[in-house]
Amino acid sequence: MGTTSVFVMKLPATIARRDRILKLIDKTPMSAPEIAQAIHAHPRTVNTYLAFLLDKRHGRCARIAKWRIDPKRGNRAPLYQAGAEPDAKPPRALTKQETNRRYRRNLPERNPELYDRLVAQKKASRIQPRHDPMVSAMFGASP
Secondary structure (H helix, E strand, O other): OOOEEEHHHHHHHHHHHHHHHHHHHHHEEHHHHHHHHHHHHHHHHHHHHHHHHHHHHOOOOOOOOOOOEOOOOOOOOEEEEEEEOOOOOOOOOHHHHHHHEEEHHHHHHOHHHHHHHHHHHHHHOOOOOOOOOOHHHHHOOOO
C-alpha cells in the first residue's frame, strides 16, 4: 500500500473521495479494484486511500472484513469494509504440492500444446523395450 502525507489527505477533494469510499464499503465488503471501478479512480489511488483508512495513527475507519480466493489461480484479495474491528486473518498459503496440483489441473485449458507434449512424454516413458530373441542369442541377454 502506498504512503501519503497527512496534509494531502486533509484536502477537500481528498476528504470527499475518502467519504465516497467509506460509503461504498459501509454497505458491502469490496476489493480495491471493485472500489476503483465504482468511483472511477485508478487502483493505486484507491490503495493509497485504503492504506490511510486502515492506519491506526489516523483513526482507523476501515478493516479487512474477509478474503476472496480465486479458485483457478489461487490469488488472495482482501475485501474491505467500514469499521474499526480487527482484520480478518489471511488464508494460509498453499503448499508446493497444492500449487503444483492446481497448475496441472489448469494446464489443459491454459496451454493445450504443452499439456499434449507432457502427456506424450509420460506415455513414452512407460514404454518398455521388447527384447528380440535373435539379438539375445547372438550377443547375450541384456542386463
